[in-house]
Amino acid sequence: MPSAPSAASPGASGAPPAIxxxxxxxxxxxxxxxxxxxxxxxxxxxxxxLGPNGAGKTTAIRMLLGLxxxxxxxxxxxxxxxxxxxxxxxxxxxxxxxxxxxxxxLRGAEMLDLLGSLRGGYDAKRRDELSERFEFDxxxxxxxxxxxxxxxxxxxxxxxxxxxxxxxxxxxxxxxxLMEVVFRDCVEDARRRGQTVFISSHILxxxxxxxxxxxxxxxxxxxxxxxxxxxxxxxxxxxxxxxKRIPVxxxxxxxxxEQLAVDGLDATFRxxxxxxxxxxxxxxxxxxxxxxxxxxxxxxxxxxxxxxxPKETGAS
Amino acid sequence: MNTRRLAVRLLRRGALIWAALIAVVLFAGAxxxxxxxxxxxxxxxxxxxxxxxxxxxxxxxxGTNIGTPGGFVAWRxxxxxxxxxxxxxxxxxxxxxxxxxxxxxxxxxxxxxPGPRDLLDRQILVFVGAAVVVGAGATVGCLAGGLxxxxxxxxxxxxxxxxxxxxxxxxxxxxxxxxRRRAASSAGIVLGASYLIRAIADASSDRRWLAWVSPLxxxxxxxxxxxxxxxxxVVAALAIVVSSVLLFGLAGVLRAxxxxxxxFYESAGSTRPPRPLHSLRGLDWRLNxxxxxxxxxxxxxxxxxxxxxxxxxxKYVADSNNIRSTLAxxxxxxxxxxxxxxxxxxxxxxxxxxxxxxxxxxxxRTQEESGRVDALLTSGAARLAWLATxxxxxxxxxxxxxxxxxxxxxxxxxxxxxxxxxVDCVKGxxxxxPLAVLFLGLTTLAFGVAPRLTTLVAFGAVALSYAILLxxxxxxxxxxxxxxxxxxxxxxxxxxxxxxxxxxxxxxVGALGVLAGGWVFNRxxxxxx
Ligand SMILES: Nc1ncnc2c1ncn2[C@@H]1O[C@H](COP(=O)(O)OP(=O)(O)O)[C@@H](O)[C@H]1O
Ligand SMILES: [Mg+2]
Numbered sequence: 001m002p003s004a005p006s007a008a009s010p011g012a013s014g015a016p017p018a019i020x021x022x023x024x025x026x027x028x029x030x031x032x033x034x035x036x037x038x039x040x041x042x043x044x045x046x047x048x049x050l051g052p053n054g055a056g057k058t059t060a061i062r063m064l065l066g067l068x069x070x071x072x073x074x075x076x077x078x079x080x081x082x083x084x085x086x087x088x089x090x091x092x093x094x095x096x097x098x099x100x101x102x103x104x105x106l107r108g109a110e111m112l113d114l115l116g117s118l119r120g121g122y123d124a125k126r127r128d129e130l131s132e133r134f135e136f137d138x139x140x141x142x143x144x145x146x147x148x149x150x151x152x153x154x155x156x157x158x159x160x161x162x163x164x165x166x167x168x169x170x171x172x173x174x175x176x177x178l179m180e181v182v183f184r185d186c187v188e189d190a191r192r193r194g195q196t197v198f199i200s201s202h203i204l205x206x207x208x209x210x211x212x213x214x215x216x217x218x219x220x221x222x223x224x225x226x227x228x229x230x231x232x233x234x235x236x237x238x239x240x241x242x243x244k245r246i247p248v249x250x251x252x253x254x255x256x257x258e259q260l261a262v263d264g265l266d267a268t269f270r271x272x273x274x275x276x277x278x279x280x281x282x283x284x285x286x287x288x289x290x291x292x293x294x295x296x297x298x299x300x301x302x303x304x305x306x307x308x309x310p311k312e313t314g315a316s
Numbered sequence: 317m318n319t320r321r322l323a324v325r326l327l328r329r330g331a332l333i334w335a336a337l338i339a340v341v342l343f344a345g346a347x348x349x350x351x352x353x354x355x356x357x358x359x360x361x362x363x364x365x366x367x368x369x370x371x372x373x374x375x376x377x378x379g380t381n382i383g384t385p386g387g388f389v390a391w392r393x394x395x396x397x398x399x400x401x402x403x404x405x406x407x408x409x410x411x412x413x414x415x416x417x418x419x420x421x422x423x424x425x426x427x428x429x430p431g432p433r434d435l436l437d438r439q440i441l442v443f444v445g446a447a448v449v450v451g452a453g454a455t456v457g458c459l460a461g462g463l464x465x466x467x468x469x470x471x472x473x474x475x476x477x478x479x480x481x482x483x484x485x486x487x488x489x490x491x492x493x494x495x496r497r498r499a500a501s502s503a504g505i506v507l508g509a510s511y512l513i514r515a516i517a518d519a520s521s522d523r524r525w526l527a528w529v530s531p532l533x534x535x536x537x538x539x540x541x542x543x544x545x546x547x548x549x550v551v552a553a554l555a556i557v558v559s560s561v562l563l564f565g566l567a568g569v570l571r572a573x574x575x576x577x578x579x580f581y582e583s584a585g586s587t588r589p590p591r592p593l594h595s596l597r598g599l600d601w602r603l604n605x606x607x608x609x610x611x612x613x614x615x616x617x618x619x620x621x622x623x624x625x626x627x628x629x630x631k632y633v634a635d636s637n638n639i640r641s642t643l644a645x646x647x648x649x650x651x652x653x654x655x656x657x658x659x660x661x662x663x664x665x666x667x668x669x670x671x672x673x674x675x676x677x678x679x680x681r682t683q684e685e686s687g688r689v690d691a692l693l694t695s696g697a698a699r700l701a702w703l704a705t706x707x708x709x710x711x712x713x714x715x716x717x718x719x720x721x722x723x724x725x726x727x728x729x730x731x732x733x734x735x736x737x738x739v740d741c742v743k744g745x746x747x748x749x750p751l752a753v754l755f756l757g758l759t760t761l762a763f764g765v766a767p768r769l770t771t772l773v774a775f776g777a778v779a780l781s782y783a784i785l786l787x788x789x790x791x792x793x794x795x796x797x798x799x800x801x802x803x804x805x806x807x808x809x810x811x812x813x814x815x816x817x818x819x820x821x822x823x824x825v826g827a828l829g830v831l832a833g834g835w836v837f838n839r840x841x842x843x844x845x
Pocket of ligand 1: 028031033051052053054055056057058059060843
């Protein structure tokens with residue numbers, strides 16, 4: 001692809017993609033944190049960037065933002081090459097880091113004012129709306145905010161800007177479940193407005209709930225790019241069932257149940273796919289308790305590769 | 317990571333550098349003394365001229381035994397080194413006890429100890445160990461200079477005790493203030509006052525008792541290599557140990573009574589309405605406002621003391637025929653007039669503002685390390701604009717602070733009943749700005765090329781340059797060695813007219829450093845810890 005002009009009009013036919021990376025690579029000494037990442041994010045997509053801790057998500061995002069220089073390869077944001085036109089690229093982006101480090105002595109309102117003004121002005125009404133939605137009190141000093149509240153500053157600053165592209169690096173770290181719901185609503189709003197959203201996460205269910213497309217990263221390498229359907233194939237749950245009486249049904253024959261281990265009245269197994277057959281099987285039993293847990297991504301990956309699941313295209 | 321290991325890692329480098337530097341200064345001082353005053357007659361003349369100069373007493377403390385190498389070295393460097401070590405102590409302690417809490421770096425540590433006081437106890441232990449290391453540097457230097465065991469141990473113990481005392485004070489202010497900056501400046505104010513009180517006490521004949529009010533006075537009373545009075549030594553040592561223990565204890569009590577991240581100075585629910593904040597310049601002024609007051613006050617105190625003692629020193633020098641040669645070894649050149657003395661001693665202000673220049677780039681590095689600058693850069697601020705703003709604000713503050721220093725020196729001269737031109741005084745102090753710009757440039761270069769070394773270069777370059785001048789002057793090193801130190805190129809304004817060419821050269825080298833450092837910074841990774 002020839003280097004496109006920096007002017008971009010989203011929506012027009014032939015408009016440049018929101019994000020293109022070509023062979024993006026980052027080494028720290030001998031260690032390769034990101035290896036040859038090539039992805040394309042279309043305008044308007046809500047795109048998940050999934051990988052366990054240390055996979056290289058933040059490294060990739062810092063290169064998209066021009067905060068780090070690629071060892072090799074390049075990135076373009078709406079046609080602006082980050083290496084040659086950093087400010088042009090950044091003009092399209094609002095970024096929420098995994099952990100927002102607030103200025104300890106500045107007040108929340110002052111930080112929002114500063115970040116908004118640096119972008120050349122912001123809509124105060126929208127800021128207040130967002131503050132209310134996130135139940136954020138902007139009158140405190142940076143050092144007085146909890147981690148979740150500091151995170152809200154970054155989220156509000158990003159959303160009040162109405163950017164073409166939201167780059168969110170594990171944005172829900174530190175948010176309580178109620179605020180996570182608000183955050184998801186905001187992503188839905190952005191989708192409706194036609195904004196592009198790029199979300200990194202190490203939690204499969206989060207990406208599953210929000211994203212149209214997903215890139216999966218492991219140890220710096222792109223494992224897979226796919227749709228939600230593809231993702232569901234690797235999604236499993238760890239289930240623990242406690243019975244009051246020895247069950248009549250044989251759980252081992254229930255579709256989706258794998259690695260079943262029964263110990264007296266307790267059954268532990270892994271559930272793949274939808275839970276309906278399991279619920280049917282359990283409906284006649286006397287169940288004391290059910291515990292369903294989402295395994296960590298690393299656990300999922302291990303299972304995914306050991307089980308030699310159907311798709312391993314692009315895996316290393 | 318083990319909590320103790322982390323504290324050790326944070327303090328180790330500074331403690332070892334200071335220990336080595338002090339050892340070298342004391343060793344070189346002893347050698348230089350023997351070379352300059354080989355005979356008993358030389359030493360008798362030295363006592364006759366220097367032994368009764370109240371001005372020098374104010375600056376260096378009372379010398380009770382300057383007719384011996386040990387007594388001279390202890391007098392000439394005792395007070396200065398003790399003050400510098402106290403400064404190190406309060407910066408180190410506020411860093412581990414408040415700085416890491418402020419940046420959230422110690423959140424993991426907190427999880428690995430039973431309670432906040434346990435963490436504090438370990439930090440105190442490690443810090444006291446570091447203070448002993450610094451003191452041991454002095455002992456080694458004295459022994460290497462052949463100055464005798466008893467005094468070497470006393471001198472080392474004196475420095476370690478002074479460090480522990482001011483460290484203990486900083487441990488308390490680290491609990492009171494919620495930011496490292498406020499913790500350090502509160503402790504720094506006490507240190508400045510201690511210095512001032514000790515200086516006044518030593519300069520006067522009827523207010524000697526004042527020295528007992530100043531912790532630095534206690535340290536002085538230990539009187540290594542002097543003619544100490546046993547009663548004084550015991551009382552002073554007790555005063556130091558007891559107050560250190562009490563202050564460390566108080567820090568523990570305060571720590572147990574506050575929440576993580578909180579302090580006692582600022583009430584949590586302060587309701588001052590937010591002020592508009594629209595630009596990088598506004599941000600830098602806001603972040604700098606507190607520091608500006610502190611540095612201005614510090615340089616003001618230095619200027620006031622120098623001005624106040626200037627006439628006294630000039631008089632002693634003028635009264636004595638052979639003192640010019642004597643002072644040639646002490647201060648570098650003749651100081652027979654108020655202007656002469658001020659011109660020379662403004663190099664103290666040069667050191668302070670050079671350190672200030674470095675701290676401004678260290679602050680930039682801290683903003684980078686903590687990830688705060690990411691938010692600015694991804695919001696559209698250009699990297700160079702951000703750095704340039706920081707540097708422009710720093711230079712503005714440099715000028716303001718030196719003007720204040722010159723004004724204070726003028727006021728000091730007037731207070732002592734003499735007169736001097738205000739413009740001369742201010743010119744002299746402001747003429748140190750190009751030197752500070754040079755160090756600003758060096759540190760910016762480090763910030764660009766090797767950001768992890770920013771702090772080391774900021775303080776190390778100033779310390780090394782000053783040490784070259786100090787040790788080189790004593791050891792009568794060849795001129796080209798002295799010329800390596802930028803301080804050698806500082807003209808003693810107002811004793812001589814300002815040397816515009818040299819000033820432009822110093823500032824020019826600094827500007828090159830700023831440009832090169834900025835160029836590299838604009839191209840490298842923004843590195844978060
Ligand atoms: N500045 C750096 N120097 C050395 N290694 C780094 C640096 N930044 C990241 N890494 C390493 O690169 C890998 C990827 O890190 P990161 O991108 O932060 O992962 P993620 O965001 O997916 O959790 C990790 O192993 C991390 O230790
Ligand atoms: Mg990350």
